[in-house]
Amino acid sequence: MSTSRVYALIDCNNFFVSCERVFRPDLWEKPVAVLSNNDGCIVARSNEVKALGIPMGAPYFQWKDQLTAANVTLFSGNFPLYGDISQRIVTLIRRAAPTVEVYSVDESFVELSDLRVASYEEWALSLRNQIWQYLGVPVSIGLAPTKTLAKAAAEYAKKHPDNPGVYSILGDDDGRIDLLKWLPIGDVWGFGWRSSAKLRELGVATAYDITTLPDTWVQKHFTIRGLRTKLELQGVPALTVEAEHEPQASIARTRSFAHRVRNYHELEAAIANFAAVAASKLRASGEVAGGVVTFIRTGKHTEQQRSVSAYTPFSEATEQTGEIIEAALRNLQQIYDPDFGYKRAGVVLTGLATTGAWQASLFARQQDNGRNHALMAAVDEINSKYGVRLIKHATEGLGKDWRSKREMRSPNYTGNWHELPKVKA
DNA sequence: TCTGGGGTCCTCGGGCGT
DNA sequence: TCTGACGCCCGAGGACCC
Numbered sequence: 001m002s003t004s005r006v007y008a009l010i011d012c013n014n015f016f017v018s019c020e021r022v023f024r025p026d027l028w029e030k031p032v033a034v035l036s037n038n039d040g041c042i043v044a045r046s047n048e049v050k051a052l053g054i055p056m057g058a059p060y061f062q063w064k065d066q067l068t069a070a071n072v073t074l075f076s077g078n079f080p081l082y083g084d085i086s087q088r089i090v091t092l093i094r095r096a097a098p099t100v101e102v103y104s105v106d107e108s109f110v111e112l113s114d115l116r117v118a119s120y121e122e123w124a125l126s127l128r129n130q131i132w133q134y135l136g137v138p139v140s141i142g143l144a145p146t147k148t149l150a151k152a153a154a155e156y157a158k159k160h161p162d163n164p165g166v167y168s169i170l171g172d173d174d175g176r177i178d179l180l181k182w183l184p185i186g187d188v189w190g191f192g193w194r195s196s197a198k199l200r201e202l203g204v205a206t207a208y209d210i211t212t213l214p215d216t217w218v219q220k221h222f223t224i225r226g227l228r229t230k231l232e233l234q235g236v237p238a239l240t241v242e243a244e245h246e247p248q249a250s251i252a253r254t255r256s257f258a259h260r261v262r263n264y265h266e267l268e269a270a271i272a273n274f275a276a277v278a279a280s281k282l283r284a285s286g287e288v289a290g291g292v293v294t295f296i297r298t299g300k301h302t303e304q305q306r307s308v309s310a311y312t313p314f315s316e317a318t319e320q321t322g323e324i325i326e327a328a329l330r331n332l333q334q335i336y337d338p339d340f341g342y343k344r345a346g347v348v349l350t351g352l353a354t355t356g357a358w359q360a361s362l363f364a365r366q367q368d369n370g371r372n373h374a375l376m377a378a379v380d381e382i383n384s385k386y387g388v389r390l391i392k393h394a395t396e397g398l399g400k401d402w403r404s405k406r407e408m409r410s411p412n413y414t415g416n417w418h419e420l421p422k423v424k425a
Numbered sequence: 426t427c428t429g430g431g432g433t434c435c436t437c438g439g440g441c442g443t
Numbered sequence: 444t445c446t447g448a449c450g451c452c453c454g455a456g457g458a459c460c461c
Binding site: 043191192193195309 | 454456457458459460461
């Protein structure tokens with residue numbers, strides 16, 4: 001096994017729950033769960049809630065009684081707050097190491113190979129203590145020769161509270177094998193529930209079992225991605241730490257509705273709103289879109305299912321709210337069928353390019369563009385200043401009949417002056 | 426009544442040109 | 444002029460991640 005590379009995965013424990021507890025220390029060691037948008041499913045659980053046997057992603061309405069009986073404190077997801085705390089954690093990690101890949105809101109990979117430290121384990125322990133001391137968020141850290149193994153090591157650290165929150169399999173191949181024999185196939189990063197069900201049928205129960213299968217067989221049944229995972233588990237790096245921020249390929253705004261939406265005008269208002277929000281995200285990232293996808297779906301659990309989408313390319317890439325809404329609504333007209341009640345819809349902007357870098361069409365409306373650009377900038381500035389979208393396109397409507405439920409949201413403690421935590425004298 | 430949102434990557438298959 | 448084989452491109456859809 002090559003040990004020339006060293007990767008760390010820093011993984012926040014029960015992240016959304018930990019964020020809520022930062023401002024509610026009374027909930028430490030008490031059962032806490034966080035709900036998705038629309039209060040639909042459970043997306044984060046404290047260890048106490050996990051111990052009750054309530055699974056990740058469980059529909060809230062199915063577990064409501066049990067949660068109440070167990071006196072679980074519930075929060076509607078407060079995603080701006082979690083994003084803010086996440087950024088503060090990343091700042092601390094970047095101070096400790098130069099090559100960081102922010103993988104998700106609660107996980108970062110770090111390349112440590114070129115970092116000159118006496119002990120990687122000491123480095124990890126010190127970072128863990130710092131994040132706990134400054135921000136009050138507990139993390140688990142895995143150290144290994146590949147990213148997939150670092151993920152597994154962090155998982156091991158998290159599941160064994162008797163160790164100090166850091167688990168390393170560096171420089172010891174027996175450690176790697178023991179870890180793989182411990183890791184169930186369903187917990188391997190890269191094999192989802194569908195693939196692991198297929199593997200279990202074939203008698204593959206642990207991560208170790210995968211490493212005994214021939215490369216060609218793994219690639220044939222689980223594509224090139226399955227093969228990469230297998231190599232990584234064997235200690236052969238097949239993935240790198242992507243410290244450079246790759247430009248996004250798409251920007252989406254999608255939501256579930258609080259009730260089934262059948263009425264065209266209600267759907268139209270929702271789509272126009274999604275398109276406007278997506279357009280403003282697009283401008284915030286300094287990009288233009290080459291096309292727009294609109295999709296609408298019935299509930300996944302109703303008898304009559306329908307899931308349809310339509311795509312409209314722009315003759316010239318744009319960041320203009322008006323043009324994006326117009327194209328998104330043209331898509332909607334193509335796919336709308338009044339015989340169905342829709343539960344979810346969305347707008348996805350694709351073919352993104354940096355502003356100014358795209359090929360202007362022969363018929364570019366240069367004068368219009370200058371004026372509209374200034375108008376869009378002014379709208380964005382006003383909406384950002386007030387923290388809500390005060391200025392809207394007429395099609396979006398004033399009310400939001402389709403709006404999601406969020407009945408248990410905590411205050412945005414760090415992102416809104418009016419919601420700062422208060423300290424009693 | 427009530428089952429998330431925002432992404433990436435990969436495969437497949439139809440349309441099209443040669 | 445028609446037809447089949449082949450490769451390329453691109454959109455749709457699935458699997459996966461947190």
